[in-house]
Amino acid sequence: MRAVITVIGKDNVGILHKVSGVCSEKGVNVIEVTQSVLQDMFAMIMLVDISGMTADFAELVDEMANLGEKLGLSIHTMHEDIFNSMHNI
Amino acid sequence: MLNVYNILETIRMIQDECLDIRTITMGISLLDCIDTDIDKACEKVYNKIVSKAGNLVAVGQRIEKEYGIPIVNKRISVTPIAMLAAACPNENPVKFAKALQRAADTCGVNFIGGYSALVHKGFSAGDEALIRSIPEALDVTQNICSSVNIGSTKSGINMDAVKLMGEIVKETAERTADRDCIGAAKLVVFCNAVEDNPFMAGAFHGVGEPDCEIHVGVSGPGVVRAALSKYPDASINELADIIKKTAFKITRMGQLVGARASELLGVPFGIVDLSLAPTPAVGDSVAHILEEMGLEMCGTHGTTACLAMLNDAVKKGGVMASSTVGGLSGAFIPVSEDAGMIDAAVAGILSLEKLEAMTAVCSVGLDMIVIPGETSPETISAIIADEAAIGMVNTKTTAVRVIPAVGKKEGEMLEFGGLLGSGPVMSVKDKSPAKFINRGGRIPAPMHSLKN
Numbered sequence: 393m394r395a396v397i398t399v400i401g402k403d404n405v406g407i408l409h410k411v412s413g414v415c416s417e418k419g420v421n422v423i424e425v426t427q428s429v430l431q432d433m434f435a436m437i438m439l440v441d442i443s444g445m446t447a448d449f450a451e452l453v454d455e456m457a458n459l460g461e462k463l464g465l466s467i468h469t470m471h472e473d474i475f476n477s478m479h480n481i
Numbered sequence: 482m483l484n485v486y487n488i489l490e491t492i493r494m495i496q497d498e499c500l501d502i503r504t505i506t507m508g509i510s511l512l513d514c515i516d517t518d519i520d521k522a523c524e525k526v527y528n529k530i531v532s533k534a535g536n537l538v539a540v541g542q543r544i545e546k547e548y549g550i551p552i553v554n555k556r557i558s559v560t561p562i563a564m565l566a567a568a569c570p571n572e573n574p575v576k577f578a579k580a581l582q583r584a585a586d587t588c589g590v591n592f593i594g595g596y597s598a599l600v601h602k603g604f605s606a607g608d609e610a611l612i613r614s615i616p617e618a619l620d621v622t623q624n625i626c627s628s629v630n631i632g633s634t635k636s637g638i639n640m641d642a643v644k645l646m647g648e649i650v651k652e653t654a655e656r657t658a659d660r661d662c663i664g665a666a667k668l669v670v671f672c673n674a675v676e677d678n679p680f681m682a683g684a685f686h687g688v689g690e691p692d693c694e695i696h697v698g699v700s701g702p703g704v705v706r707a708a709l710s711k712y713p714d715a716s717i718n719e720l721a722d723i724i725k726k727t728a729f730k731i732t733r734m735g736q737l738v739g740a741r742a743s744e745l746l747g748v749p750f751g752i753v754d755l756s757l758a759p760t761p762a763v764g765d766s767v768a769h770i771l772e773e774m775g776l777e778m779c780g781t782h783g784t785t786a787c788l789a790m791l792n793d794a795v796k797k798g799g800v801m802a803s804s805t806v807g808g809l810s811g812a813f814i815p816v817s818e819d820a821g822m823i824d825a826a827v828a829g830i831l832s833l834e835k836l837e838a839m840t841a842v843c844s845v846g847l848d849m850i851v852i853p854g855e856t857s858p859e860t861i862s863a864i865i866a867d868e869a870a871i872g873m874v875n876t877k878t879t880a881v882r883v884i885p886a887v888g889k890k891e892g893e894m895l896e897f898g899g900l901l902g903s904g905p906v907m908s909v910k911d912k913s914p915a916k917f918i919n920r921g922g923r924i925p926a927p928m929h930s931l932k933n
Contacts, residue, residue, distance in 0.1 A: 473737060474549065477734070
């Protein structure tokens with residue numbers, strides 16, 4: 393089971409560190425990261441494996457959203473199925 | 482394979498373009514709750530609904546979290562209550578409405594639909610009593626929706642029922658006059674009603690359906706409009722292609738959510754309804770899609786053609802995205818629930834006559850239209866008859882949900898708030914159709930009903 397974490401907002405020190413910190417706390421394994429910084433806009437997409445997750449998926453969603461609020465970023469955590477079914481035939 | 486562009490597109494659709502799942506609706510058969518003792522029947526109804534749908538809201542919320550997509554409504558549709566009322570001839574069917582309300586409260590759902598009767602060819606036991614109880618039922622409950630099917634392509638139009646429904650619509654509005662006539666907003670009169678519709682107020686669980694199943698109604702007018710806005714110079718067939726692709730994506734989301742809900746609830750997956758359902762929110766309007774196609778304002782000349790193209794393209798895109806398409810499936814045009822329609826009606830560009838023409842090419846009918854409070858029951862019946870005739874002859878579902886605004890005149894506003902929105906009182910003709918309506922009887926089915 394995999395999920396996609398997207399982080400969008402103003403660039404800042406330690407974003408990747410903090411997001412992956414929450415992942416590691418919850419037993420979520422980061423598989424792939426792609427990120428870009430355009431001027432001062434930061435966009436990161438993280439593909440993670442949640443099969444060994446120690447927490448409930450809803451908890452991860454809420455915690456990431458809270459972290460986003462604290463950092464002034466928008467962080468979404470969504471199951472990968474939604475992207476697969478929407479964009480692949 | 483996931484790619485960055487697709488991921489960001491999905492997120493933008495949800496965040497900025499109001500993409501959501503409008504409803505997951507559990508259809509529940511109540512045929513096994515029939516009892517000659519109405520109190521026992523009500524208890525069985527309550528128990529069955531709670532046992533099947535007790536988990537519905539929690540499951541809906543769980544799926545919202547998993548996929549990050551809002552599921553705006555969690556609803557239930559049940560067997561037309563007239564069939565249960567038939568077994569208790571001397572009782573007031575409103576008891577069933579109260580039992581349904583109790584079940585809605587326990588389950589925490591937004592609406593239960595199915596306080597309904599199917600009388601397209603005539604009244605059977607229980608039908609007339611149920612119809613006559615609709616004003617009281619919608620007055621004493623909050624989350625119950627009612628529908629009556631008065632015609633079909635196969636059987637013609639039951640004009641006795643049409644006459645009765647004109648009176649019932651008016652009485653329902655009057656009984657709830659202190660609450661902005663909200664009762665009439667929960668009552669819809671159908672021709673060719675479908676048995677697996679997940680949308681309110683017309684949802685009921687048909688007798689041909691399984692014991693329990695889960696339907697999904699998608700939304701997404703904002704997504705379609707945003708997609709079209711990127712191609713200001715495209716030809717109409719290019720626009721049709723863009724709409725098809727967008728509808729495909731929206732419907733895939735509905736299919737995914739329905740399949741997941743079915744798995745978590747342990748009930749079969751019914752259908753995905755492809756309707757583009759608007760809300761009064763900014764950026765969630767079907768009228769704005771038509772305007773994006775090149776109309777200065779919805780309701781002007783050309784509106785019917787644009788809507789016909791939109792409706793067809795939505796179906797063509799959606800049908801490939803889901804293996805089980807059903808319900809009403811098309812574009813909805815509820816006036817009070819669509820910011821662009823409200824503006825067009827206030828400006829006097831969108832009239833009742835134009836809306837009637839539009840219903841010939843889109844999914845349902847005259848929906849959420851506010852008419853003057855003094856409109857006679859016969860005129861309401863005649864509006865219903867006109868609309869039913871369009872449905873009957875074109876072999877499609879049509880419906881009438883008009884709200885007589887008690888004490889208000891043309892041009893004044895009626896405010897419901899929430900998803901139901903607000904609407905200006907629209908003009909109706911003042912010449913009487915009473916003699917036609919009072920004849921009674923049945924409009925025979927059209928020639929093309931004889932297909933065998």
